[in-house]
Amino acid sequence: MRFFASLARLAPDTSLQSQRAVQRNSRTVLLSTLLAIVTIGAFCGEARATVAMLQPARVAAANEPLQITLLYSADDSRALTVTVPPTIRVTLTGAEESPQPLDLQREPGVPDTLHLRPGQFRKVRFSAPWPQSARGEVRIDPVGFDASPALVAINRGPQQDAIAQAERAESEASTPAQAAEAAAAVGGPTGDAMSPPGDSLSTTGRGVLAHVSYYEPMYIAFGHNGDTNARLQLSFKYRILMPDDLRSKAFLDNLYFAYTQTSIWDLSADSRPFRDTTYSPQLFYYVPDTGWHSPFFTRMGFAAGIAHESNGKAGTDSRSINMPFIRPTWEFGDLTGNHLTVSPKIYYYLGTSNNPDIADYRGYVDLLVKYGSPDGWQLATTLRKGTKHWYGSVDSQFTYPLAKLLGSKWGGYIWVGYFNGYGEDLLDYNNRQHWMARVGYSIAR
Numbered sequence: 001m002r003f004f005a006s007l008a009r010l011a012p013d014t015s016l017q018s019q020r021a022v023q024r025n026s027r028t029v030l031l032s033t034l035l036a037i038v039t040i041g042a043f044c045g046e047a048r049a050t051v052a053m054l055q056p057a058r059v060a061a062a063n064e065p066l067q068i069t070l071l072y073s074a075d076d077s078r079a080l081t082v083t084v085p086p087t088i089r090v091t092l093t094g095a096e097e098s099p100q101p102l103d104l105q106r107e108p109g110v111p112d113t114l115h116l117r118p119g120q121f122r123k124v125r126f127s128a129p130w131p132q133s134a135r136g137e138v139r140i141d142p143v144g145f146d147a148s149p150a151l152v153a154i155n156r157g158p159q160q161d162a163i164a165q166a167e168r169a170e171s172e173a174s175t176p177a178q179a180a181e182a183a184a185a186v187g188g189p190t191g192d193a194m195s196p197p198g199d200s201l202s203t204t205g206r207g208v209l210a211h212v213s214y215y216e217p218m219y220i221a222f223g224h225n226g227d228t229n230a231r232l233q234l235s236f237k238y239r240i241l242m243p244d245d246l247r248s249k250a251f252l253d254n255l256y257f258a259y260t261q262t263s264i265w266d267l268s269a270d271s272r273p274f275r276d277t278t279y280s281p282q283l284f285y286y287v288p289d290t291g292w293h294s295p296f297f298t299r300m301g302f303a304a305g306i307a308h309e310s311n312g313k314a315g316t317d318s319r320s321i322n323m324p325f326i327r328p329t330w331e332f333g334d335l336t337g338n339h340l341t342v343s344p345k346i347y348y349y350l351g352t353s354n355n356p357d358i359a360d361y362r363g364y365v366d367l368l369v370k371y372g373s374p375d376g377w378q379l380a381t382t383l384r385k386g387t388k389h390w391y392g393s394v395d396s397q398f399t400y401p402l403a404k405l406l407g408s409k410w411g412g413y414i415w416v417g418y419f420n421g422y423g424e425d426l427l428d429y430n431n432r433q434h435w436m437a438r439v440g441y442s443i444a445r
Contacts, residue, residue: 050075051082053147054123056140059246062156065127068104068140072114073121080116088126089143094134101143104128130154136242156244211239214444215258217380217397219415221440227268229275231417231424231438235260237286249287256305258282264425276427282307284325298339301329307347311426318354319426323347341370360388361422361430375401378445384423393421399445415442 054069068090074080086106093099104126114122140150216235223229236259243253263277284305292300304327310320325347333339345366352358363385372378377400385392399413417438423429424436 051145051147053142053145053150055148055150056152058151059153059155060130062130062134062154065129066102066104066140066152067125067127070124070126070145071121072116072124074116074118077118079118082114082116084110084112084114084124086112088145091141091143092131092134093139093141094136099141100131100133102128102131135244136246153246155246211242213237213239216260217399217442218444219397219417219440219442221415221417221438222267223417223436223438225434225436227266229267229436230265230440231263232265233260233262235444249291251285254285254287256282256284256286258284262425276311276313276425278309278311278426280307280309297330297332298335299331301331301343303327303329309426313427317427319429320354321352321358321426322350324350336374338371338373338376341368343368343370355426355429358423358429359386361386361391363387363392372399376404380445384421386422391422393419393423395419395421395424397442397445399442402441411443413442413445415440415445 050071050073052071052073054071056067056069060066068088070088072082072084084106087103088106089101089103091099092102105128107125107127110124114124116122134154135156137151137153140152142149214235215237216233218233218235220230220232223231237256238258240255240257241252243250245253248254258281260280260282261277262280264275266273266275282305284303284307286301286303286305288299288301290300290302294300304325306322306324308320308322311318313319325345327343327345329341329343331339331341345368347364347366349359364387365385367383368380369383370378370380372380377398379396379398381394381396383392383394396418398416402410402412402414405414415438417440418435419433420435422432424433
């Protein structure tokens with residue numbers, strides 16, 4: 001009886017504990033639900049907010065700070081409150097330096113939070129001094145927010161302020177006349193500081209890669225005319241000195257070493273040998289834009305130097321020439337769209353003991369004529385005329401971006417080539433190739 005009495009006394013306490021447990025569970029469920037709602041609401045708010053980085057000016061003065069502008073916008077139908085960090089971080093990758101972080105401070109007077117009405121946007125600027133080690137073309141990669149990287153050329157020359165000011169004026173100009181006036185203020189287009197589109201092998205990078213760029217077209221292509229063969233070419237140029245002022249026209253500031261290797265690969269023979277390979281190192285002065293202006297052309301480039309060509313063979317198959325040359329290049333029309341390029345390479349032969357009559361078949365001028373756009377198709381034809389009879393050659397190359405055929409993930413170009421005449425390779429400079437058509441892939445054109 002005492003046991004049952006004790007049990008009866010404990011019963012109300014047990015019921016009270018159960019009630020408290022239920023209450024605790026209810027509060028836990030309620031708090032979890034509220035937390036989930038808040039989290040979902042915050043997530044939705046962030047998803048509807050847009051943060052974009054505006055591209056900085058292409059050319060910057062070294063004595064002015066690096067300035068990054070973020071654009072906050074409310075793309076929802078409701079008002080939005082966003083938090084603006086006091087600093088943002090970017091990574092700078094320059095010519096001779098490893099990637100290094102840089103923290104930029106928010107401009108004064110901007111609150112920690114922004115209240116944006118539906119459809120409203122707000123620009124917020126962040127800035128920091130350029131590191132002393134930053135030189136030449138520098139790549140800016142955002143850290144912690146999704147934005148495309150930017151490429152800026154740092155000018156440390158005596159006219160850096162005027163050049164940077166002209167660049168800003170040109171980018172903000174509302175009419176072509178105003179843009180031309182801004183460019184003329186410093187003696188030429190602000191684009192002089194950059195290489196032509198598609199020219200760069202590594203727009204930015206560490207060490208020597210920042211000095212390397214494409215030179216002649218690079219491709220591999222296959223064809224058949226009696227026998228099956230392939231033609232492949234590798235080519236690059238190296239800028240020996242990276243100047244403080246990328247617009248400099250000084251000799252040493254624009255001195256390049258280049259190397260081109262062109263091979264004819266015989267795929268019909270049993271061992272599939274390379275029938276002949278031409279090795280061509282060059283040393284030359286080159287500027288993509290001389291700054292000379294005329295109503296007849298849009299831009300004029302210039303190159304001059306000495307080139308060597310040989311096939312690396314001995315005896316009667318040995319071929320070797322040395323050629324001092326000059327090469328002006330004129331471009332006509334809109335450089336961002338379809339335009340014409342005319343580029344004669346004028347040269348003279350030195351040391352042709354193994355092939356003294358090469359001028360009879362090759363002449364003294366390679367006339368390159370191109371038409372097309374940087375992001376579309378292009379037809380490039382090189383014409384040669386020998387000094388005797390009708391000796392000479394026609395070498396045409398048609399290219400089209402693979403990205404436009406197969407999607408943006410693809411790089412390079414589809415390559416279609418046609419050759420007819422003398423001198424496709426050094427070994428057979430005096431043998432006629434009636435015609436050869438090939439199809440292949442090109443890395444650079």
